[in-house]
Amino acid sequence: MKNISRYMKTGKVISYILLAAILTASLSCIIYANVYMQGSMKVNKENLPELDSMYNIETRELEKTSNYTEHIYESNMIKKFQNETGISLLYSKLASKNPYVIEKIKTDNKDYAILTLDNYITGDTSNYNYSKEEGFYSYKKGMEYHSPISLKIDIMLSENQMKNGWDIEYLGNYKFKEQYISGQGYKVNIIESMVKNNNIENYISEKCAVFVANGIRYTLKGRTSLENIKAIVDTMKYKN
Incomplete structure (x- = not known):
């Protein structure tokens, strides 16, 4: 399946998944797939330093009664997804006890x-x-925090x-700001x-x-300082 998605800076999003259904998402980047690469990055056609490779995550089959093809606005859906698939995801302690998250x-x-x-x-x-x-x-x-921080996986x-x-x-x-190695050893592009x-x-x-x-791509996004977004990356860890 070739994946072509468009995220526009100013508003609504049109996403296309060839040989699948039309998807919708929100905000500010373009995502597409090529048969020769696995998760490369560009900014306005400029190639960025490589990240660690994405790869197929082995998972248990989703329950046939589950319907994740639509947007789901409900708390604990991410937890349910992890329990059902057996996929472990990084988590930040800064996100605990947050009643405003929309999953x-x-x-x-x-x-x-x-x-x-x-x-x-949500920060301050x-x-x-x-x-x-x-x-x-x-x-x-x-x-x-001039905005809350969102997370896409x-x-x-x-x-x-x-x-x-x-x-x-x-x-x-x-614009591309920099690549650095996080405290956990991940290659991070900012x-x-x-x-204007x-x-x-x-x-x-x-x-x-x-x-x-571990093969899964994470994007943290929000209006905060460079130092703080790096500190947030360092809080992303697996739950014990």
Whole structure:
């Protein structure tokens, strides 16, 4: 299965999975697959340093009664997914006891799974109010966190998906910041949004920290300092 997804910076998203169903997601990058690579990264056509390789994750078969093909807005769905598939995922202690996280799962129950956790880490943001019509929370920015941190997890479930690959490209007002090795030994690429108006006082740009751990790709995204997004990466660990 070749995978082509488009994420636009300004709003709605159109995602295409060839030989599968049309997917929808949200926000700010382009993802597509090529048969010759497994999880490479680009920013506006510029190749970025390689991350650790993605690969097929062996998993138990999903229950036939489970339907993860639609967005699911329900707490503990990620935990249920892990219990059902036997897949272990990294977790940050900073995300504990968070009533504002919105969990979304998309999978064809065969080749891929995309797990998204909006408002995964709220930090010092506050005043959360949920809009049923829009399906998201409004909030007040903090001093250290100008937005909550979201988490996206991309999982290859089959050898077929591994053969096709799963590349990612960020387009628009993005630039590559750096690659570094995290405290856990992961290669991490930092992508940063570019500010059009440099006169904005105390503006903190959006940053994406992308890394692969044991074949699974994680993307942490939010408006916070470079030092803090790196510190958040270092909190990502497996539960005992």
